[in-house]
Amino acid sequence: MKRLAAIVALASTATVTACGTTGASDTAQQGGGVYTTIDGSKQINASAPINPFNPVGSVFAGYNGMALAWQKNDPIDPDQFYPAIASSWTAAPDRSSVVIHLQPNARWSDGKPVTSEDVRVSIGLAYTQGGTAYALDPKAAGAAADIKVIDPKTIEITQGANRSATFLGNLLSTVVVPAHVFGRLLPPDFWQTLKTAQQASGAAAEQAKGKITGLAEKVIGFGPEHDVSAGPFVLERVNPGAALLRKNPYFYASRSIVPDKVKVLNYTGNEQIWNYLISGQLDNAPFTSVPTAVMRRIREARGSGVVTGYSPVSTSMAFNQARKPYDNVHVRRAIAYLIDRAQVTRIASPEGGTPAATTSGIHAKAARVWLGSGFDALDPYRVDPAKAAAELKAAGMTRRDGKWAMPDGSPWTVRIHVPASFSDWVAAAKSITSQLSDHGIDATVVTAADYTLYLGELAQGKYDIGFWLIGLGPSPYNIFQRLYGQANGWQMFGGRLKHVAPGTEGNWMGGPETADAGPDGKVDPGELTAKLNFVSPGEQKRIVGVLARVANQQLPVIQLWDYVNTQFVNTSRYTAFPPDDDEALRLSSGVWMQLGMIKKRQA
Template sequence: MKRLAAIVTLLGLATATAACSGGPTNTSSGTGGGGGLFTAIDVLKPGLDASGPANPWAPKGNSFLGYNAMKLGWTKNHLTDPNQFYPGIAASWEIAPDNSSITLHLQPNGKWSDGKPVTADDVKLSIGLAYTTGSTAFSTTPGAAGAAADVQVVDAKTVKVTQDMSNPSAKFARGVMDNWVVPAHVWSSLLPADFWEKLKTSRGTGDAADKAREEILALGQKVLAFAPPKDISAGPFVLERVNPGEALLLKNKSFYNAANVVPDQVKLLNFGGNEQIWNYLSAGKLDHAGFTAMPTDVMNRIKQAPGSNVIKGFSPVALGLAFNQTKKPYDNVHVRRGLAYLIDRDQVTKVASPEGGTPAVTTSGIHQKPAQEWIGPELSSLEPYKHDVAKAEAEFKAAGLKKTGGKWTLADGTPWKMTMHAPAGFSDWISAEENIKSQLVDNGVDAEVVTVADYPVYLEELAAGKYDAGLWLMALGPAPYDIFQRLYGASNGWTNVAGKVAHSAPGKAGNWMGGKEEIDVEGVGKVNPGELTAKLNAVSAEEAKPIMAQLAKAANQDLPAIQLWDYVNSQFTNTTRFTGWPEQDSDVLRLPAGVWIQLGMVKKKQ
C-alpha cells in the first residue's frame, strides 16, 4: 500500500485537529504579471505545520503536490490504462513494447527556482532517495514486482530506467513516473558516495545483501527529516511562508512553462475536516477544492455561492463493507450473502454519500464504469443482491442462524451483535454504518457502530484482526492488479514476492480477512483468487480481461466484502476570479489544481 496520505487524498477525507486562522497575505505580485491570488486547499495537507520543511517526503512537510513539488509526470485518470501521463519534469518518454524500460526526456528548459537547470543527475539522485523510502518502482525488497533493475544517465536531459523482468509489472512506467524530483545540489549530501554500489549489493542474497538493504532503508529516516534551508522548486510556485492558517507560494519565474502560469500567488488554507471545507466553499473563498464528502443540503448550499462550479468525473475506487472471516458467523458465506441482500445499498448511498457516490450495481470488485471495459457482458450475469428481506432470511437460515422473538441468533442460540468500526472524522463512512445499523436492527440483527481515533489507528487495528467488519477501499484502478489485490492480496493472505505467490494463514502476516485459499466458482471451477490476482501484475490488458471476469465471479459469489458504492470524483471550482477549468469527466480531475495551472489550463477572468 502506498502512503496513507495518498489514500486519504483519494477520497478527500483527510482530517486534522489544527484550526484555521486567517494569516496575512502578501499582496505584491510575485512576478509583476497581474495574475492575482489563487486560493485553494490541498487535501494532502490538513493541519498545516508552520515548522514543516519543504520536503516532499516529510509526512508534515510543506511541499505541495503540483504547486512547488514536482514529479516526473502526472498520471491521467484513464479507465483502464495506468501508463498515460501529462508532462512534469519529463517532457516526453518512451515505454519499451515489452514494458522492460522507460526512457525519460526532461524538459529542455527546465530550471530550478534558483536558476540552475534540471538535469538527469537531479533525477538519478531523486531516484536514489526514493529507494530509501520504499518507492514502488524503486523498492529494495528482494523480488518486488515492478522494481527497477538499472538507472542510466544517458545525457544531461535523458534518463533510462530498466525493469527487473524476473517479476515484471504492467504498471512499471507509472511506478517510475510517480516519483518526486528534487535538486541534487541541495539534497546530494543525504546519499553516501558508495550508495549505488550498496544498492547493487542489496539486490543479492546473504548477509551482505541484508546489511546493505538495512543501511539503505536507514537512510530513509534522514530523508524524511531533511529540512532544506529554503524551498528550491522546479514547479510553477515557490514556498514563501507558512503559518497555522495558510501557506503562501509565489510564482516561480524559472519554471519551464512560466509564461502560461497565470496566478502570481497561491494561498493554501488550513482545514481540520470536511465541515471547514464546506464553510470555505459556501463563502466563495476557494478557487479550488478537491473531493470532499458532503450531504445534498450542503452541496445545494455550496452551489448558491457566487461563481460556484462543480465538475464531476470518474474516480477509480469503491467502498465496501469487509468481513473478518476468522470471526463467527462471518466465516459462513450464507451469512455474508444474507447481509448483502438485507442491506439496501441505494439507501446507504443516499444517506451517506449522495453527491460523492453511486450505489454499486453489485459486488464485482470493480468500479461499475471500468467494469464495462474489463468484463463487459459478464457484469450482467453476476448476482445483483438487490434488497430482498426474504432472500436474506433464507440465507441466514441456510447458515444455521435462528430467529427467536424477532431476533437473529447464532446456531447455538448465542446472541449475535454485528459490530462495525469506522475512523472518527470520516463523516460519510460513519453515516453509512449508522444507516446499515438501522437497517439491520429493523430486521432483527443486533448491530452497533464503534468509532476509532483516526484513520491510522483504524488501519492498524483492522490489520490486527480486531474488528468483525469495517469499511474498506476497494476497486482501486486503473491497473487490474491493484483493483483485485484489495480483496485478494496481502489483507486476505496472499503475497507476491519474486514472482511467486505465497499464502499466509488467517491472523498471520496481515491476513485479517481470513478467506479461503481456494474457491469453487460456479461456471468456472476451483480457483485460487490470490494466484489469479498475481497474474494480473504482468499480463497485457487483453490478457487481463478473462482473469478479471473470473475474479469478479469469485468476489460476487464469495463476498469477502459487500460493495456499497462506487465513488464519483466531485471537484469544486469558482468562476469568479479564474476560468479554464477542466470539462466534466476530464482525465485531469484526479490531479491537483497546481497541475492544471502548470499545464496552462487556468486563465484569469477578464
C-alpha cells in the same frame, strides 16, 4: 469522507520562516492575482521541512512539487500520463526498460537546469524509502535494476527480471528533487552499495540493504534552507493557517501560469472546507464529502460551481471471515440482500457517490469496460428479505421471537466498525444497522477515535465488520490487491507468493485460500491477483473477469457506493477550469495550470 492525512510525528523542523496571519498584500489582486485552494491529501504543518519525502512536508504536488509525469484519470489504463518533468518517454515492448526525455527548458527556481542527474539522485532517495519501482529486493516485481544517464536530458531505467505491468506507471510517478540540494543525503558509495544490495547474496546483500534503508529517517527529516522548485510555484512562507507560494519565473511553461501566487489554506475537517466554500474563499477544492443541505449553501455563493468526474474508488463493508458467523458465505449473502444501497448512498454520500450496482470489487465505470456484458450477469443483490431468510437458514441461523440468532441459539449482534471522523461512513453504518434491525438482526455501530487507530485495529483482526475502500484503479493488480492481497493473507516475499493464516501478519479478512469460481472451477484468488502484475492485457482481462465473479459470489465485502469525483470551483476570479469527466480532474489545480487551464476572469 474527510480528506485528512495521518500526521506523522517527526523531530526535524523546517527553517522556513513562520509568520502570523497572511497579510493584506498577499491577497491583493496583482497582475494574475492570488489563487486560493486546499491540499486534499494533507493538512499543513508549519514546522515540516520543504521535502516531498516527508509525509507532511511543505511541498504541494503540481505547485512546488513535480513528478516525472502526472497520471491521467483513465478507468483501466495505468500507463496514461501527462508530461511534467519528463517531456516524453519510450518503453521497450517487453517492458524491460524505459528511456525518459526531460523537458529541454526545465530549470530550477534558482536558475539551474533540471538534468538527468537530478532524476538519478531522486531515484536514489526513493530507494531509501522502498516500495513500487524502487524495492531493494531484486526479485520484487517491477523493481528498477539499473539507472543510466545517457546525456543531461535523457536517462534510461531498466526493470529487473521479475517484470511488472505497473513499472512504467510507478516510474513516471517519481518525484524529482534538485541534486544540488538533496544529493548530499546520499553517501559517496551509495550506488555501489545499491549494486551490492541488488546483485550480491547472503550477508553482503543484507548488509547493503540495511545501509540504504538506514538512510530513510535522514532523508525524511532533511530540511532545506529554502525552496528550490522546478514547478510553476515556489514556497514563499508557511504558517499554521496557510502556505503562500509565488510564481516561479524559471518554470518551463511559465507563460501558461496565470496566478502570481497560490495560497493553500489549512483545514481541520470537512466543516472548515464547507465554510471556505460557502464564503467563496476558495477558487477550487478537491473532493470533499458534503451533505445535501450544505451543498445548497455552497451553490448559493457567487461564482460557485461543481465539476464531476470519475473516481476509481468504492466504499465497501468488509467481513472478517475468521469470525463466526461471517465465515459462512450464506450469512454474507443474507446481509447483502437486506441492504438498500441506494438508501445508504442517499444518506451517506448523496453528492459524492452513486449506489453500487453490484459487488465486483471494481468501480462500475471501470467494471463495464473490463467485463463487458459479463457485468450484467453478476448477481445485483437487490433487496430481497425472502432470499435473505433462506440464506440465513442455509447457514443454520435460527429465528426466535422475530430475532435471528446463532446456530446454537446464542444472541447474534452485527457490529460495524467505522472511524468516528469519517462522517459519511458513520452515516452509512447507522443506515445499515437500522435496515438490519428492521429484519430481525440486532446491529450496532462502533466508532474508533481516529483513522490511524481504526486501521491499526482493523489490521489486528479486532473487528467483525469494517468499512474498506476498494476498486483503487486503474491498475487491475491494485484493484484486486484490496480484496486478495495482504489484508486477506496473500503476501509476496522474494518474488514468491505465500498465504498466511488469518489473524497473522495483517490478515484481518481471513478468507479461504481457494474459492469456487463456478465455471472457472476452484481458483486461488491471491495467485490470480499476483498474475495481474505481469501477464498480457488479454490475460489480464480474463483474470479480472474471474476475480469479479469470485468477489460477487463469495462476498468478502459488500460494495456500497462508487465515488464520484465532485470538485468545487469558483469562477468569480478565475475561469477555464476542466469540464466534467476531464482526465485531469483527479490532479491538483497546479497541474491544471501546467496544462494551460485556469485563466484570469476578465472584468
